[in-house]
Amino acid sequence: MVMRKKSPLLVEDNKFCPGCGHGIINRLLAEVLDEMGVADNTIGVAAVGCACLQIDTFGIDWIQAEHGRAPAVATGIKRCRPDKVVLSYQGDGDCLAIGMAETIHTAFRGENLTMLFVNNGVFGMTGGQMAPTTLPGQKTTTSVHGRDVTKTGNPANILELLATFETVKYLARGTVTDVAGINRTKGYIRKAVENQIEGRGYSFVEILSPCPTNWGLTPLKSIEHIKNNVAKVYPPGEVLNRTEEAK
Amino acid sequence: MKRELMKGNEALAEAAVRAGCRFFAGYPITPQSEIVEYMSWRVPEAGGSFVQSESELAGISMVYGAAAAGFRSMTSSSGPGFSLLHEGISYISSAELPAVIVDVMRYGTGLGDIFQGQADYWQGVKGGGHGDYRLLVLAPASVQESADLIALAFDKAEEYMNPVLILSDASIGQMMEPVSLPDLKGHDPDQFQWSLKGKQGGDFRRVTSTMYYRTDFNEYIKAKFDRIAENEERWESVSTEDAEVIMVAYGISSRIAKEAVRLGREAGLKLGLIRPISLWPFPKKAFTGFSENLRGFLTVEMSSLGQMGEDVALADRMRHPVYAYLSGDKVPDPETLVATARRVLAGEMKEAV
Numbered sequence: 001m002v003m004r005k006k007s008p009l010l011v012e013d014n015k016f017c018p019g020c021g022h023g024i025i026n027r028l029l030a031e032v033l034d035e036m037g038v039a040d041n042t043i044g045v046a047a048v049g050c051a052c053l054q055i056d057t058f059g060i061d062w063i064q065a066e067h068g069r070a071p072a073v074a075t076g077i078k079r080c081r082p083d084k085v086v087l088s089y090q091g092d093g094d095c096l097a098i099g100m101a102e103t104i105h106t107a108f109r110g111e112n113l114t115m116l117f118v119n120n121g122v123f124g125m126t127g128g129q130m131a132p133t134t135l136p137g138q139k140t141t142t143s144v145h146g147r148d149v150t151k152t153g154n155p156a157n158i159l160e161l162l163a164t165f166e167t168v169k170y171l172a173r174g175t176v177t178d179v180a181g182i183n184r185t186k187g188y189i190r191k192a193v194e195n196q197i198e199g200r201g202y203s204f205v206e207i208l209s210p211c212p213t214n215w216g217l218t219p220l221k222s223i224e225h226i227k228n229n230v231a232k233v234y235p236p237g238e239v240l241n242r243t244e245e246a247k
Numbered sequence: 248m249k250r251e252l253m254k255g256n257e258a259l260a261e262a263a264v265r266a267g268c269r270f271f272a273g274y275p276i277t278p279q280s281e282i283v284e285y286m287s288w289r290v291p292e293a294g295g296s297f298v299q300s301e302s303e304l305a306g307i308s309m310v311y312g313a314a315a316a317g318f319r320s321m322t323s324s325s326g327p328g329f330s331l332l333h334e335g336i337s338y339i340s341s342a343e344l345p346a347v348i349v350d351v352m353r354y355g356t357g358l359g360d361i362f363q364g365q366a367d368y369w370q371g372v373k374g375g376g377h378g379d380y381r382l383l384v385l386a387p388a389s390v391q392e393s394a395d396l397i398a399l400a401f402d403k404a405e406e407y408m409n410p411v412l413i414l415s416d417a418s419i420g421q422m423m424e425p426v427s428l429p430d431l432k433g434h435d436p437d438q439f440q441w442s443l444k445g446k447q448g449g450d451f452r453r454v455t456s457t458m459y460y461r462t463d464f465n466e467y468i469k470a471k472f473d474r475i476a477e478n479e480e481r482w483e484s485v486s487t488e489d490a491e492v493i494m495v496a497y498g499i500s501s502r503i504a505k506e507a508v509r510l511g512r513e514a515g516l517k518l519g520l521i522r523p524i525s526l527w528p529f530p531k532k533a534f535t536g537f538s539e540n541l542r543g544f545l546t547v548e549m550s551s552l553g554q555m556g557e558d559v560a561l562a563d564r565m566r567h568p569v570y571a572y573l574s575g576d577k578v579p580d581p582e583t584l585v586a587t588a589r590r591v592l593a594g595e596m597k598e599a600v
Contacts, residue, residue: 011451041445045312055453061443063315064455066338069308072300076312076320077443079296080270080436084445102308105301 007034011059019219021209022050024176025118026058028186029089032193033060038085045074047090047099050124054089068099071106071115078113085196087114092131093123096156100132103158107202110167114192115204117158119234120211128214132156135233140214159239162204170195170203171240175231177208177223188238200243208234250427255390256281256351256420258428259413260289262394263321263347266401267434269295270313270320272306274328277361278417279351282323293431303328307335307348314339314346315454317442319401319434323349325417326359329367330375336410337376341456345404347397348382349413351420352498354549354576362576363417365498368554371414372526381472382412383479384526386497390424396524398429407475414526416549418499418578475528482530483522486512489538490519492588495559496547497523499578504547507584518588526555531562543568543591546599547584551575553599560600571599 007030016022033039042060046052048067055062065073070088078086095103095117106115122140123129129142133155137146159171170192174185185207192203208230210222217225253261260282263271271290273283283299290297295318300306306322313320324332329350339346350371354364367375372384383403387393393415400411436442443452458464483501485508487493496504501522511518517540521533544567546556553571560569572579572587590596 039445040447043316043443043445052455055455059446059451061446061452062454063312063443064338064342064453066304066308066311066334069304069311069335072305072308073312073315075298075305076270076272076309076314077316079298079309080313080316080318080320081444101301102305105305109298 007031009034009039009059010057012057014057015053016050017213019210019212019222020050021120021176021207022054022118024182025116025207025209026054028182028189029116030058032186032190036190036193038193038197041083042085042087043077043081045070045077045086045088047088047094049091049094051089051091051094051118068094068097069102070094070099072102074113075106075109075111078111082112085114085193087116087193089116089118091118091124092120092133096132096158104161107162107165107168107204110165110202112196112199112201114196116189117204117206118209119206120209121230122211122214124211124214128211135229155233157234159204159206163240167202168204168240169201169242172238173206173208173234173236175208175226175236177226181236195243198245200245206234208236250425252423253390253426254281254421254423255387255393255415257285258390258426259349259393259397259415260285262397262428263401264289264293265429265431266398267319267432268321268347268401269293269434270310270318271295271322272298272300272309273322274300274303274306274324276325276328278353278420279323279325279349281420282349282351303331304334307332310346311335311339311344314344315342315443317436317439317444321347321349323351325351326353326355327357329370333376336382337378337380339410340380340382341378341458342454343408343457344454345401345408346410347400347404347413348410349415352414352416360576361417363499363549363578364576365416365500365549367414368526368548368550371412379468381475381527382410383407383475384412384414385481386414386524386526387419388498388501388522389419390422390426393419394426394428403479407471409475414498416498479525480528480530480532481524482533483524484533485520485522487519487521488536489517491517491538491540491542492545492591493519493521493537493541494545494547494584494588495521495523495555497526497555500547500549503579503581504584507581507588510581511585511588514585516585516588518585529558529562534562541567543570545588545591546571547579549574549576549578556600568598569600570596
């Protein structure tokens with residue numbers, strides 16, 4: 001077994017709960033930025049929620065956006081500094097509830113930046129409330145009898161929505177449930193960053209991620225839950241690649 | 248210097264670009280749309296970026312990002328749009344970043360109307376966003392002052408690392424007057440250690456509420472806003488020394504009040520005017536050196552409730568009565584102000600505060 005040394009960008013231990021997927025995703029992103037040699041010229045835009053925990057432990061320039069506005073903040077930075085790598089990092093509530101307008105319009109304008117979206121199906125930091133991504137029937141602290149889709153809508157599949165915009169160049173959904181999935185996810189993140197550097201346009205990567213704390217499951221059971229249930233609703237894979245390079 | 252005839256909103260926009268503004272995000276709303284329209288071509292022409300944002304929430308967030316990147320950044324709005332800016336304004340203040348916000352005030356609550364008005368004094372001056380912060384608030388009363396104050400606003404925003412609000416109004420924004428503008432200035436976003444540019448081999452930056460990283464935050468932030476309060480009062484006093492009634496008015500209302508001073512004095516009535524140019528800090532230092540015959544202050548405002556009167560009473564430490572002439576969505580006329588001052592002297596007016 002090959003042990004890879006932790007990226008030097010991860011300057012401190014992360015602050016996420018045991019079994020949380022953010023730690024793996026942080027590591028993948030750090031490895032991508034390291035391997036591409038762009039960490040010194042990268043600016044991250046952190047969402048409100050668990051995503052904001054990383055700005056002290058992940059050693060790149062960061063800005064803490066208002067809740068839901070990360071892509072708008074990223075737009076302001078990228079327009080001013082087009083030679084920098086600008087990426088936003090958001091969770092469910094931030095990206096698809098309060099920030100849906102910013103998510104859609106940043107894609108609609110085709111900003112040349114990278115959006116990372118961590119889908120764990122709940123509002124994590126506030127204690128596991130229902131999110132737009134919550135599965136039908138899933139119990140959360142604001143859907144105690146299970147999500148009723150007749151009153152709260154169906155799980156939000158953002159990739160399907162964004163795929164309708166011509167300006168969107170790359171869409172992928174990864175998992176962090178096994179080694180193969182983790183490696184594929186790293187590849188998606190890498191492509192999304194490469195697209196930006198090459199000026200190919202807007203890229204968005206969704207990552208299915210466990211939240212054992214708010215799901216009330218063990219870390220291992222959480223992994224099983226993603227494989228057996230979450231990934232059925234949100235199928236992993238490259239959804240769209242409209243870059244010239246792909247053609 | 249060469250003078251041009253320009254609309255207040257356009258002079259303000261042009262002066263912003265000349266002061267080095269290279270990022271603008273905005274959303275159309277009357278009566279400030281000329282600023283958005285002007286900046287849409289002018290900022291790119293000067294080598295900067297313009298975004299017509301999907302909302303004011305997004306627009307101020309883009310300004311937040313651009314400001315963090317070290318660029319002179321600005322947005323403008325009015326009425327309900329100004330309400331939406333406050334989420335971002337609070338964040339920009341908490342991150343201690345410079346930015347300039349313009350509110351071209353209109354009249355009314357809720358949707359209100361696109362008419363001229365001065366309905367946002369409370370929201371702009373008292374803090375429309377959440378938390379424990381202040382904005383330096385500057386109120387132009389002419390097209391020339393719209394241009395002059397926007398340049399000052401960018402300098403002061405960087406000096407204090409806090410957003411600055413230009414509280415203009417529909418009349419000042421829409422009127423045309425001769426204006427002379429300074430030369431075009433550049434702005435180096437890399438001159439600041441704090442600006443986001445990638446860590447480039449150094450320590451990484453974290454732009455967020457500065458309270459997380461200071462053990463002395465409470466004292467520190469109080470001292471910062473105290474410094475603004477002490478150093479940034481601006482006002483114009485007109486014939487206040489011997490005045491028996493002193494009007495207090497800013498923006499468009501102060502133009503009329505100044506004319507009323509002239510008319511009143513011609514008729515032998517000792518009128519004066521204090522015109523606050525900074526609304527926060529309110530020019531307390533202007534409230535001194537009055538005649539023993541001063542009978543009271545008369546605030547002149549285009550609102551219905553009289554939003555500035557309490558600040559006048561406080562600045563005067565309640566030594567004199569404060570009366571109000573509130574013209575709502577109508578620009579007052581100078582004759583009515585003279586007649587109102589006569590009623591003050593005749594003891595016919597009810598105190599407003």
